Amino acid sequence: MTRSSGRFIIAVDAMGGDYAPDEVIKGAVEASRDSEIEVVLVGPEETLHKKLSQYKGADTSIRCVNASEYIQEGEPPALVLRQKRDASILVATKMVKKGEADAVVSAGPTGAAVAAALMVLGMVEGVERPAFGGTPVGITRDSILLDCGGNVDCKPEHLLSFAVIGTVYVKKLMGIENPTVALLSVGSEEGKGNALVKESYPLFRDSGLNFIGNAEGNDIISGKANVIVCDGFTGNVLLKFCEGFGSSINQWLRAKLAGKLPHDERDEICRELFSITNTADMIGGVPLLGVNGNAVVMHGRSRAPLFTSAINCARDMVRSGFVESLNTELIQTRRQLKNVVD
């Protein structure tokens, strides 16, 4: 979407996250230094204005939109969204639906952010629930693994929708022409895998996607395919395993290098090791892939720099035209599969 202002309007849930609204505002002020970005903070207007005024000389492009309520961790999302009609996450998401904003960013409870996106924006046709794309290891830069999130019980059609989502994502956000796609399995040959993978294989083969077969666990890092598809249970376990692994290896390495390298050199190596194994923590925001609109969710414990980077992530999503392309590509895949069947 392009605006007459030439700016991408990002609605930010100012009351979402453990450090809201202070760290949200700080991160938003930083993000709004980008001339392409116009931030709209959604929350109690008076408070927000007062806090914003502390940033003397800050970019004045930040606007505030009032929302008198917000959702707390632990409240049942679906229910509370119906009760708190003026919750900041709901107001911000509705701005996207009404075309008043191009994307919404929230560090509020993930369940609530996802529920708001589903309720207000809905899903792209052919996708059932939002998928999370992850890059478990930062060494592999041109590859994503999905789903790493919400879809813990999948059917073959779900996996196929992840493949299409991943293909569009890698094309649009990573600039890769004809992304390769693989199914995560326990062996590289066709016929290896659990029932889900075996049933999905022919669907992938006939989809018109650039399917190259199965990938194994180690192929996630070697980057055998640009898009590696798995159910959300496996993906989530892998992503968290990688985070835990990175932290442990980090401690181990810190101890190993103690007394062998100057402090600053050791710290730099360890910091880099952390960042390549905890990619989600570094990025800040994760787009809800498959939602019919741009929504970026964040960890509740995020601080200002992560809000800046999540707002940038939202900008990139909007600029790339991801949602529009996904709609087109899903129609094309369905048509292709129909042709094979007919």
Next chain:
Amino acid sequence: MTRSSGRFIIAVDAMGGDYAPDEVIKGAVEASRDSEIEVVLVGPEETLHKKLSQYKGADTSIRCVNASEYIQEGEPPALVLRQKRDASILVATKMVKKGEADAVVSAGPTGAAVAAALMVLGMVEGVERPAFGGTPVGITRDSILLDCGGNVDCKPEHLLSFAVIGTVYVKKLMGIENPTVALLSVGSEEGKGNALVKESYPLFRDSGLNFIGNAEGNDIISGKANVIVCDGFTGNVLLKFCEGFGSSINQWLRAKLAGKLPHDERDEICRELFSITNTADMIGGVPLLGVNGNAVVMHGRSRAPLFTSAINCARDMVRSGFVESLNTELIQTRRQLKNVVD
């Protein structure tokens, strides 16, 4: 099983593996220096005797048992085991069945080794297919993850049998009194997980095992439980991911430390990093857990030192009385669950 000789008799498939029989024999000679171990090499007797004679002064406790055939990589296991009745893996496994050996070790095709174990030794009652227990990261020493192998499509009863297997393994092989058990899932709270995990939860809770609830991906490394249970698809993907990850991080670290540390210090750190992330490669052999007899399978590409360590692994399994305890413990768990139902 104890022998009048006081030795554990380990039947080794001398023709299994990419470097058979030379590396097998070399590894067996080394292993037989242990006064508790008596190795029986199974293969073409004449060839084996000739090759053994090169080890002058080697321990004479090594015996040879003739087998005129062997199974090659790529041959369909079930079929070929019916055709090649004198295949080394079959002859060696039958020795265990007949009580002529306490355990069998093979680096032949895994499918054939597993099929021979199933066909000749059978499974312990209540276990359907052999499970593989893995320690993905060597930092966590008192914990295993299973199944990492053959059971890619699981029912709740399968997961429960892995929990019992893991409990007995950790008790008997790691000397831990009352091992804690967790279900691998996408959230720590009850009710989080895919359908399989959710259905398994009450079964685990009522099993009489020391069940502490769900574990997440990062808990595998932090060692939240001594036994972490998952389906064989997830476990296999995790184990291979970890191996690939370890290799990549190793290369990354090697480059980072170049010119900063003396060569030997760098090599030592990198070697250690490899060994803690490629635990299967370091151990050499993996016992087929749930088989009604001791069978240890190995990577086809194993060299002599891994044969030594796999033979030692077989000795430890026999000495621990794992199979006998597993039979007892499974009966107990069934009784416990029956009481809950009644």
